[in-house]
Amino acid sequence: MREQPLFRRRYDLSKMVMGSVVIGYVLLLILLPIGQLVHSTFGQGWSGFQRALLNPSALFSMKLTITLALLTAVINTVAGTISAYVLVRYPLPGKKILNAMVDLPFAIPTAVSGLMLLVMFGPKSILGGALQAKGIEVVYAPPGIVLAMIFVTFPFVIRSVQPILEDMGVEMIEAAKILGAGRWQIFFRVVLPTILPGILSGFTLTFSRALAEFGSVVMVAGNIPFKTQTAAVFIYGEIESGSLNNAGTVSLILLIFSFLLLFYQNYLLNRQRYGWWQRLLAKAGMGRKEKNSEFENWAI
Amino acid sequence: MSIEVRKLSKVFADGHRAVQDVSFELLEGEMTAFLGPSGGGKTTMLRMIAGLETPSSGEIYLSGRRVDHLPPQERQIGFVFQNYALFKHMNVFENIAFGLRVQRRNSAYIRERVTELLRRVDLKGLEQRLPDQLSGGQRQRVALARALATEPRLLLLDEPFAAIDAQLRKELRAWVRNLQKEMGITSIFVTHDQQEALEIADRIVVFKQGQVEQLGTPQEVYNSPQTPFVAGFVGEINRYQTGVKNGFTDLGVLKFPIKHQEGRKVIVVIRPEDVSLVPWSAQEDIQAMVLQTTFLGEFFKVDLELADLIRITAHVPKSQGIGLHPKDRVALQIKAYRTFDSSGQLETAVELTRKAVQGESMFPVGEAV
Ligand SMILES: Nc1ncnc2c1ncn2[C@@H]1O[C@H](COP(=O)(O)OP(=O)(O)OP(=O)(O)O)[C@@H](O)[C@H]1O
Ligand SMILES: [Mg+2]
Numbered sequence: 001m002r003e004q005p006l007f008r009r010r011y012d013l014s015k016m017v018m019g020s021v022v023i024g025y026v027l028l029l030i031l032l033p034i035g036q037l038v039h040s041t042f043g044q045g046w047s048g049f050q051r052a053l054l055n056p057s058a059l060f061s062m063k064l065t066i067t068l069a070l071l072t073a074v075i076n077t078v079a080g081t082i083s084a085y086v087l088v089r090y091p092l093p094g095k096k097i098l099n100a101m102v103d104l105p106f107a108i109p110t111a112v113s114g115l116m117l118l119v120m121f122g123p124k125s126i127l128g129g130a131l132q133a134k135g136i137e138v139v140y141a142p143p144g145i146v147l148a149m150i151f152v153t154f155p156f157v158i159r160s161v162q163p164i165l166e167d168m169g170v171e172m173i174e175a176a177k178i179l180g181a182g183r184w185q186i187f188f189r190v191v192l193p194t195i196l197p198g199i200l201s202g203f204t205l206t207f208s209r210a211l212a213e214f215g216s217v218v219m220v221a222g223n224i225p226f227k228t229q230t231a232a233v234f235i236y237g238e239i240e241s242g243s244l245n246n247a248g249t250v251s252l253i254l255l256i257f258s259f260l261l262l263f264y265q266n267y268l269l270n271r272q273r274y275g276w277w278q279r280l281l282a283k284a285g286m287g288r289k290e291k292n293s294e295f296e297n298w299a300i
Numbered sequence: 301m302s303i304e305v306r307k308l309s310k311v312f313a314d315g316h317r318a319v320q321d322v323s324f325e326l327l328e329g330e331m332t333a334f335l336g337p338s339g340g341g342k343t344t345m346l347r348m349i350a351g352l353e354t355p356s357s358g359e360i361y362l363s364g365r366r367v368d369h370l371p372p373q374e375r376q377i378g379f380v381f382q383n384y385a386l387f388k389h390m391n392v393f394e395n396i397a398f399g400l401r402v403q404r405r406n407s408a409y410i411r412e413r414v415t416e417l418l419r420r421v422d423l424k425g426l427e428q429r430l431p432d433q434l435s436g437g438q439r440q441r442v443a444l445a446r447a448l449a450t451e452p453r454l455l456l457l458d459e460p461f462a463a464i465d466a467q468l469r470k471e472l473r474a475w476v477r478n479l480q481k482e483m484g485i486t487s488i489f490v491t492h493d494q495q496e497a498l499e500i501a502d503r504i505v506v507f508k509q510g511q512v513e514q515l516g517t518p519q520e521v522y523n524s525p526q527t528p529f530v531a532g533f534v535g536e537i538n539r540y541q542t543g544v545k546n547g548f549t550d551l552g553v554l555k556f557p558i559k560h561q562e563g564r565k566v567i568v569v570i571r572p573e574d575v576s577l578v579p580w581s582a583q584e585d586i587q588a589m590v591l592q593t594t595f596l597g598e599f600f601k602v603d604l605e606l607a608d609l610i611r612i613t614a615h616v617p618k619s620q621g622i623g624l625h626p627k628d629r630v631a632l633q634i635k636a637y638r639t640f641d642s643s644g645q646l647e648t649a650v651e652l653t654r655k656a657v658q659g660e661s662m663f664p665v666g667e668a669v
Contacts, residue, residue: 172386174385175446176398177352177373178352178372178373178379179399179450180399181373181398182373189402193389
């Protein structure tokens with residue numbers, strides 16, 4: 001490093017400014033509100049928290065949300081993996097357009113997504129009417145919630161698997177072919193293990209996003225306690241009726257889930273693309289090491 | 301396993317003819333080199349034999365059985381890819397065991413076979429490493445062991461030593477050559493490097509723009525090239541384009557008898573080592589002046605100018621080259637040459653114009669006497 005004081009001071013200033021922007025941002029927008037939430041929720045002590053947690057409708061809403069979000073994550077993981085595979089490997093006509101359309105669920109406001117599902121499966125539509133005639137409830141019922149969650153989270157798995165598949169190329173597959181592996185052996189022994197980190201990461205993202213989904217769910221399924229009331233909808237309802245304690249408690253549970261998933265995502269999945277499990281076992285400590293994308297100084 | 305290819309062609313979807321009408325036959329247990337410039341169709345050829353590419357036309361026979369309709373899984377071939385294509389998520393052991401696991405061999409057999417291969421390729425103790433924790437040479441050996449594990453009848457190697465430094469490269473190819481001989485497995489390897497081909501191949505197939513220019517033993521290809529291209533690609537040459545005049549090449553002092561029609565264009569090819577420098581005496585010797593000498597380790601490369609400003613390069617022994625300086629005047633003898641007609645067909649075979657002059661009598665070659 002240079003010993004010129006002039007430069008040093010400039011770097012220090014920019015370091016301070018940029019550092020405080022990042023830290024301030026995190027503090028103001030994330031940490032403070034979370035702290036406040038914890039503070040308010042425990043305003044009536046541990047017993048208040050416990051009471052709110054064991055409140056049957058709160059319990060039901062959480063169970064429902066977790067179950068349906070899991071179901072959604074499983075469905076989208078399978079469907080998304082297959083879609084990614086097809087998008088990368090098969091010479092489909094109009095593949096570019098199809099590929100661009102995958103991101104639509106991210107772009108459409110969730111309330112609009114919910115509305116679309118509502119008109120599609122509502123009793124007045126042909127499809128909805130036919131289903132209802134057979135006694136299958138979709139809207140204002142759990143299937144509607146799952147549909148909404150699936151729709152909103154569809155891109156996650158595709159977008160986490162696709163780049164790995166593209167990166168993988170065809171050489172390993174050709175090598176496996178020559179070694180005698182058939183189609184399914186190639187998939188299970190070569191392709192799947194390679195894209196597994198992407199699949200798991202997509203699964204986590206889908207699950208946490210589905211847990212949190214509000215707009216489309218409330219559109220499709222409404223707010224029926226002990227039937228379609230998900231955690232996010234429950235929180236909204238409790239706030240409306242002025243019960244901050246109940247709302248805060250369920251929010252904290254959702255937060256804990258998010259944190260756990262985030263932790264899992266960052267520390268287990270993203271560490272290494274290949275062989276992360278072996279490496280994790282081999283690695284003793286995780287000291288802070290400079291990455292090669294980092295500047296030595298804060299020189300911009 | 302012997303291999304025969306008949307009139308094989310490959311036209312890619314974009315209309316590019318990568319391989320055109322190629323036929324050859326390779327014998328059981330031999331090591332064959334596919335040699336040729338970049339884009340010559342060597343990889344395409346290899347991939348068609350392996351079944352990774354479908355031929356546009358033609359037939360491939362392995363041990364007399366037609367295989368070009370079979371998928372790669374059923375051809376019993378081992379393939380070492382240029383970039384190794386190791387399974388990145390599997391450790392060394394699992395990479396080598398892959399073919400055996402696919403065959404559902406029992407685990408005791410797999411363990412035994414992989415251990416045996418690890419010993420052969422000298423990688424014992426690295427079983428648990430992932431491919432990206434290995435050096436290039438180690439990866440190369442893993443790829444080789446993986447290809448050999450299922451006891452293929454034919455081994456294909458696509459530029460197996462290309463990404464390795466010169467020293468290791470020499471070791472590895474000698475080592476692969478020994479292994480191949482020991483196991484008696486028919487092999488084909490692709491290379492750009494004529495030295496490599498001459499050194500370890502039993503036979504060489506020279507490719508140029510999707511066609512076979514020549515097939516032969518290293519000696520045949522080197523000593524009797526059938527086209528100027530082969531002469532230039534395998535070894536170094538002096539190349540002259542000229543005409544026929546009075547039954548001789550029209551090259552001033554480089555006058556060689558030629559049967560070709562008067563006035564036709566011909567190509568004369570002379571290898572630098574077939575040019576020897578001799579004492580300035582005999583009448584019929586060709587006189588020359590030294591332009592430059594370059595020390596190349598085992599020999600000197602001497603650039604000379606003949607009468608009529610024709611230039612020629614000679615390779616001379618160290619002991620002789622050391623006494624030569626620019627502007628020195630010497631005499632030279634052409635020990636062998638080849639002439640081709642302008643379409644590249646061989647016109648006159650190698651001719652020994654004179655016995656090589658041996659001994660110290662040819663040294664020193666000093667100023668004009
Ligand atoms: N999939 C493809 N589609 C179109 N053209 C191709 C394809 N693969 C190869 N080619 C073309 O075919 C020709 C022969 O290619 P090939 O890879 O066989 O050459 P090569 O002799 O192996 O060259 P190198 O020594 O550089 O590896 C090249 O001109 C290449 O551009
Ligand atoms: Mg090639």
